[in-house]
Amino acid sequence: MAAQRTYGGLSAEERRAQRRSALLDAALEIIGTQGLDKLTVSGMCTQAGLNERYYYESFGSRDDVLTALVDGIAEELVLAIVAAAHTATGDSRDIAHAAITAGIHLLTDDPRKTEVTMVAAMATPQLRARTTETIRVFARLVASEGVEFYGVTDPAPDPVIDFRATYLVGGLVQTLTSWVRGDLAIGRDTLIDYTTDVFVLLGEDFARRNDPD
Known part of the structure; x- marks a missing residue:
């Protein structure tokens, strides 16, 4: 089995977990400070500093x-x-x-x-x-x-x-x-x-x- 590539010492799975965690932190912040109605894909990704494609990597x-x-x-x-x-x-x-x-x-x-x-x-x-x-x-x-x-x-x-x-x-x-x-x-x-x-x-x-x- 080929070795999993790492970037910055993190595997692809670990980087995905980090992005997912960052998106959840962003969602918590938006809901807690602005309200549930303000929770959007673009808002979450902006808050997390991630491209929107990473949202669909973890959430449907x-x-x-x-x-x-x-x-x-x-x-x-x-x-x-x-x-x-x-x-x-x-x-x-x-x-x-x-x-x-x-x-x-x-x-x-x-x-x-x-x-x-x-x-x-x-x-x-x-x-x-x-x-x-x-x-x-x-x-x-x-x-x-x-x-x-x-x-x-x-x-x-x-x-x-x-x-x-x-x-x-x-x-x-x-x-x-x-x-x-x-x-x-x-x-x-x-x-x-x-x-x-x-x-x-x-x-x-x-x-x-x-x-x-």
Whole structure:
């Protein structure tokens, strides 16, 4: 097999990945500062400093760009939440508070990410479907973390775990959206505290109901 040609120490695949990343960064900046309506192929390429042909190298439509942005932010969230939960010490409230703080801070420290997750993620049927699937992924993550924390060993855990995890994640998404829009007159720290209260309440209630003692 012929060796892959490199330029500047980077392979063709690495250069494509760099261009794709630059286009996504450009899309995030445009959406976050100018609004979703201003996201165009030419605008993205100008912002990224790339020829328009490179857009079609990575994306077939604007939905593909937005899906990639949503997926990227979701991946960041998973890493931040899991890292916070696994490094936190203390009781269930301390761990939940750390994980929720990490997630909410990641989404709200950068208003551009807030705009993508709260507005762009619901812009089209394709994106709404992707958002629904992302919520399912996070619900499964919450359920998995809960099973591990509370030491559930049943090979077929109670279906209420998935129900409560889905309820918590879906409710948090709606609550965070309302908070970002200014419909909830509370500060971010209070939002985190209230969210922690609800997660712990349902988690501890489940633990009590399933305690054999």
